[in-house]
Amino acid sequence: MKNTIVIKLGGVASDNLTDDFFQQIIKWQAEKKKIVLVHGGGHYITKMMKALDIPVETKKGLRVTNKQALEVTKMVLIGQVQPAITTAFQKRNISVIGLNAGDTGLLEADQINDSDLGFVGKITKVKTALIEQLLAENIITVIAPLGINSAHDWLNVNADTAACEVASALNAEALYLLTDVPGVKNGAKIIDEIATDEINKLQTTDIIKGGMIPKLASAAFAAENGVGQVIITDSLENPGTKIKSKVAIR
Numbered sequence: 001m002k003n004t005i006v007i008k009l010g011g012v013a014s015d016n017l018t019d020d021f022f023q024q025i026i027k028w029q030a031e032k033k034k035i036v037l038v039h040g041g042g043h044y045i046t047k048m049m050k051a052l053d054i055p056v057e058t059k060k061g062l063r064v065t066n067k068q069a070l071e072v073t074k075m076v077l078i079g080q081v082q083p084a085i086t087t088a089f090q091k092r093n094i095s096v097i098g099l100n101a102g103d104t105g106l107l108e109a110d111q112i113n114d115s116d117l118g119f120v121g122k123i124t125k126v127k128t129a130l131i132e133q134l135l136a137e138n139i140i141t142v143i144a145p146l147g148i149n150s151a152h153d154w155l156n157v158n159a160d161t162a163a164c165e166v167a168s169a170l171n172a173e174a175l176y177l178l179t180d181v182p183g184v185k186n187g188a189k190i191i192d193e194i195a196t197d198e199i200n201k202l203q204t205t206d207i208i209k210g211g212m213i214p215k216l217a218s219a220a221f222a223a224e225n226g227v228g229q230v231i232i233t234d235s236l237e238n239p240g241t242k243i244k245s246k247v248a249i250r
Contacts (some may be wrong), residue, residue, distance in 0.1 A: 109147025
């Protein structure tokens with residue numbers, strides 16, 4: 001979808017919602033850009049799980065999600081994080097609406113074939129009709145990273161993966177994956193560009209690890225499936241690291 005920009009907000013979403021962030025959003029809207037946000041919420045989910053004495057565990061950068069953890073995840077994403085984001089937009093008189101998998105089955109997913117992860121899913125289809133309808137009205141959409149399978153079971157979905165699937169389905173001109181670091185690091189240096197065919201080497205040499213592994217895998221998918229440019233950064237103002245299809249590391 002021409003002129004569409006997808007932004008994934010980091011796990012501590014409030015860190016991303018700065019005055020500079022909103023100034024960029026307003027500038028893009030003045031340029032007739034359409035904006036879609038996919039938000040994480042890992043920090044808030046972890047905080048709530050600890051408060052409820054539910055064990056917090058991750059595997060290869062993904063949250064292990066049993067039935068209890070899934071209910072907490074839904075509660076925090078839909079009931080806490082998303083309303084905080086939409087309220088921040090409303091305070092600036094920016095039209096916005098929050099969406100989740102329960103809205104027209106927005107994000108269809110299958111459970112990942114790994115019993116250790118529990119109720120964790122992978123997006124199989126993004127139903128773009130509702131998103132496109134809202135964007136045509138110049139309404140920013142804010143999407144929670146949850147999916148529903150064919151049995152109507154809810155699944156926790158990695159927010160980076162969800163953002164990349166949404167961006168790909170919309171053929172977005174740009175995808176910004178906002179995180180807590182200014183880009184992908186090699187030691188103390190930020191890597192300017194990474195080729196999709198170099199990611200495995202970066203992983204095997206331990207340059208990337210933890211949550212950056214699924215983030216880069218998702219970014220590579222987006223770069224190779226219709227998204228104009230993919231950028232990993234900590235703010236819309238910083239150049240960060242660009243993920244490009246089969247372009248050598250610089």
